[in-house]
Amino acid sequence: MNKTTSVLSRAMLASVLLLAIALTAMRIVLMNTYDAANGFYTNDALHLVLRYLLIAFAIVAFAAAYIYIKEGKIQKSERSEKIVGVIHTAVACVFTGFVVYIFARFVIPTLQDPNVASVIMALFSIVAILYFLTHNSSDKLGDARAILCAAPALVLLALVFGLYFNTGVSYINHSVILCYAAAIFLMLATVAEANAVLQRPYLRRYMAYAPTAVVLSFALSIPDIIFAITNTAAPLTDVFYDIIILALGIYHFANLCVIAASKPTEEE
Numbered sequence: 001m002n003k004t005t006s007v008l009s010r011a012m013l014a015s016v017l018l019l020a021i022a023l024t025a026m027r028i029v030l031m032n033t034y035d036a037a038n039g040f041y042t043n044d045a046l047h048l049v050l051r052y053l054l055i056a057f058a059i060v061a062f063a064a065a066y067i068y069i070k071e072g073k074i075q076k077s078e079r080s081e082k083i084v085g086v087i088h089t090a091v092a093c094v095f096t097g098f099v100v101y102i103f104a105r106f107v108i109p110t111l112q113d114p115n116v117a118s119v120i121m122a123l124f125s126i127v128a129i130l131y132f133l134t135h136n137s138s139d140k141l142g143d144a145r146a147i148l149c150a151a152p153a154l155v156l157l158a159l160v161f162g163l164y165f166n167t168g169v170s171y172i173n174h175s176v177i178l179c180y181a182a183a184i185f186l187m188l189a190t191v192a193e194a195n196a197v198l199q200r201p202y203l204r205r206y207m208a209y210a211p212t213a214v215v216l217s218f219a220l221s222i223p224d225i226i227f228a229i230t231n232t233a234a235p236l237t238d239v240f241y242d243i244i245i246l247a248l249g250i251y252h253f254a255n256l257c258v259i260a261a262s263k264p265t266e267e268e
Contacts, residue, residue, distance in 0.1 A: 005070050006262065009207065012061060013260040016211045016253070019057055023219040026050055031227045036235070039173030047174065054181070054219070058212040065208035071201040080258045085135055087254040092132035094247040095125040095155075098240055117162025118238070124158060127151035149194040152248060156183040156190075159241055166237060175235035178220045179245070185213035186248050193255070203259070210252045217249025 027050060033043040041047045076084075102122040105111040114122075131148035160183050163169055163176050170176070188209040195202035221242040228239040236242055 002070050002072060004068060005072060005203070006260075008064060008068050009256070009262075010260045012064065012207065012211050013256050015057070015061075016214050016256060019053070020215045020218040023050060023053060023215060024222050027219050027223040028226060031223045031235075034174075034227065034235070036231065036233055039170045039175060039235070041174055050219075054212075054216065057215060058185075061211045062208045065204055069204045069207045071203050074203070074259055074262045076258055076262065080261055084254055084258055087251055088132045088135040091247045091251050092129045094243060095129045095132070098122060098244060099125050099129070101240060115162060115166070117158050117165070120158040121155050121162070124151050124154040128155055143198060146194045146197040149190065149197050153187040153190040155244065156187050156248075159183060159244070163236065163241075169237055173235070175220070175224060178216065179236055179241070182213065182216035182220045182245055182249075185209050185216055186245065186252070189213045189252050190248075206255075207259070210256055214249050214253045214256065217245045217252075221246035221249065 030041045030043055030046055033041050099122045102114045102118050105114045127148055128151035131151050134145055160180055192202050192206040224235050224242040228234040
């Protein structure tokens with residue numbers, strides 16, 4: 001990774017952190033004006049600010065990555081490897097909790113049976129657990145682990161279709177639309193990461209999508225989780241959906257931190 005890429009990756013990480021904090025705080029305020037019955041914010045002015053800031057950041061991050069980011073080897077320190085390993089294990093625990101939760105709903109009479117999309121998400125989550133737990137076995141598994149890498153993206157795809165075909169949720173619900181955007185960028189970042197597993201060039205593509213994915217996932221999930229706790233109602237029908245998106249957002253944020261911490265090399 002050359003010096004320009006190193007500097008830009010650090011600048012993008014700082015931008016992600018600042019914007020994620022700002023937009024998460026903004027959306028927490030917006031959720032105080034959220035009409036849960038109809039799925040709309042009543043504060044249109046603040047909603048417009050949120051919308052255009054997200055669009056502007058997505059465009060700038062995409063353009064900056066494809067114009068200035070150069071492919072190169074990421075030099076990971078021993079400390080960063082340990083931190084990433086902990087994040088992998090934590091995300092695997094989240095997916096494990098989701099699987100247990102979904103199948104427990106079949107056997108606990110007081111809980112409503114899960115819908116088809118949730119069951120499909122749980123099945124793909126089992127594969128996703130294997131992906132995150134085999135972080136230290138990439139060399140041994142080779143291309144097989146790249147196939148496992150698709151599992152988190154398929155979980156998100158099932159989530160998107162589940163919300164879209166859920167007749168109890170408006171397809172123009174503001175939280176649902178933001179969830180679609182977060183899921184799409186998380187899927188793109190995950191697919192880009194698969195190239196890293198295959199030891200192919202991936203940095204430019206990953207940096208084009210991951211920063212926006214992190215900002216979207218934080219801005220969506222944290223306010224939704226707070227709203228669900230304080231109002232006993234989840235904007236996305238199930239607060240576990242937000243927990244999954246938050247976990248993946250933290251995972252990609254950790255990856256961005258590792259990239260930003262990588263030392264530049266002179267030969268690239």
